[in-house]
Amino acid sequence: MRRNKVFAAGVATLALGLSLTACGTTEDKGDGGGDAGCDLSLAFFGPETGDAAGLGKPIIQGAQLAIDQHNEDADCKVKYVKYDSQGSPDEAPALATEAAGDESVIGIVGPAFSGESAAAGDTFAEAGLPTITPSATNPTLADNGWDTFHRALGNDATQGPAAARYIKDTLKASSVFVIDDASEYGAGLAGIVEKDLGGAVKGTDTIQQKQTDFSATVTKVTDAKPDAVFFGGYYAEATILIGQLRDGGFDGKFVVADGVKDPAFLDAGKAAEGTIITCPCIPDTDPAVADFAKAYSAEFGEAPGTYAAEAYDAASIFLAGIEDGIDNREDMLKFVNDYDEKGITKQLKFDDKGEPADVHVYAYTVKDGAIVPEGEIK
Template sequence: MAFFGPETGPAAGLGQPIIQGAQLAIDQYNEDAECEVNYELFDSQGSPDEAPSLATEVAGDESIIGVVGPAFSGESAAAGPIFAEGGVPTVTPSATNPTLADNGWDTFHRALGNDATQGPAAAKYISETIGAEGVFVIDDASEYGAGLAGIVEEDLADTVVGTDTIQAGDTDFSATVTRVNDSGADTVFFGGYYAEATILIGQLRDGGFDGTFVVADGVKDPAYLDAGEAAEGTIITCPCIPATDPGVAEFAEAYEAEFGEEPGTYAAEAYDAANIFLDGIAEGIDNRADMLTFVNEYDEAGVTKQLSFAENGEPSEVHVYAYTVEGGEIVPEGEIS
């Protein structure tokens, strides 16, 4: 079995809980296994540019009969055709761009709701809970960030007072700050990852913006808290179950015992994804074709939800949750219905 996603690089903080969630499932399986399952890490750094060569490497290794990942949407789009051609079954615990399910890849599966669910949920929260009257929408030009921001913009069309695009890796967002302030927005939505969000919110606050900052799952990482006081009050949406949910209590306890920390974003979803493959291995499956059939027909309770897939690989059950940065911590608020 393999993990495909960022082990290092600017988004490694989001990759680590996924790596460890799958690792826990494999370690638990191997405790009683007659034949141990190996776990290989393919470090894409979350980059679409790195993904094709790594996917080719995975596809060429017939001993890999299941992949937890790819972790991000951009690398999923780049690697997906290669996995499909190689017949490599994949279950992503974290890639949320809706179009990934529209490519006809029979090997693609997603263990969480996509942005066609998260986007409207974020828009609903902004409209109904925050009561925003003027929303400025920003994205980071990535497959994930731009796609999600576009959905939020469309759903909030009547209250959107401006939009802008930044680039991943940039550190000077002064032009964007000026546009936000000139728009009179009381709420900013950002579609992107935590590295840019951490800098952006600091510059927004320094520039005088005192409204609500709303982000999504790509920002739900402890590193975002490095923004300090500027991050307080940030709303984070995520199709990831809170570690405090009673349904994941046993998993969370085992995760903390093994890794010395609470489960991070998508750790539980990665645990579920890995266990799908492990259930197939437990039934004696040792090749990709049979594993793909097994995953396509899978319908069992995981720790995050009932796990089964539509023909296009989308999950049958979807949940989106809201979190707030409060007292220097990311605190769950509950499910957005």
């Protein structure tokens, strides 16, 4: 078993060390630590700015924590490069070409979202640049034949049925209205939930990202009078949508998925109360990640957000390869493909399509203005 540096010296010693050094990190592309004798970088690919930056921040910081800990006593101090896609499939191709052209980049933590993953995947595959996404969940990403693609969490073929089970078995909802945001992620997930709910679906609708007036959708929902609404999409739209649904008279359950699991959703205030959020992301209260959560809080002054722990695991796989002396993409890809070690979120092992061998989906509830874990959806 490889030594996990998060826990090696104890949380108290670690917190002190992290407060004194932050080697190998960068706030902008092309800058950062490392030493003259080791020109190797790991890269984050996803939203650092823009409407979805709230979901990118924990991923950035989770990977940063792993790199900081590696660099504390490493002969090869790894640089950290960030490619800010703003979560946009339109921005992804050019950024992927830039990342692929930087020969020092030996692995990508990301891409963060499904749409940008689809847009960038061919470029990474052609460059032989291994990627491990801690957050992109569209199932079809694994069907593109990219030998560089890996996913550190369960996809929506597991999250969608889990959400449908929760709606039927726990909420006891006999009628459901399904809404999606037309994104690769949101539409794909909503389609899976709709299929699994079958005859319980009393209506569907599609909105658009950056839309702010949902009156037409609200009318369709209130006319259908469902027990629950499922929304496949991101928190920016969900925050507005739930407010307008409540104002329009909908008083049933609002069920969303991991794209909404961000503190910004709580800006909806009282309207967000009772919302159910599903996510293939381990709660930071789980004993398996308790020490990680303490270390993360010590470095960043806040609790780890959605997919911070999964990003830490993704970065740690690449760092384990570097510790083994790997200094090129070809060998790193083989290392990642063959990897089989216990991480902090799960056993980290990939099948021949890059999917994880160990998958879990959890439920969360918005309660008293906070996102509270309920437990794993079995």
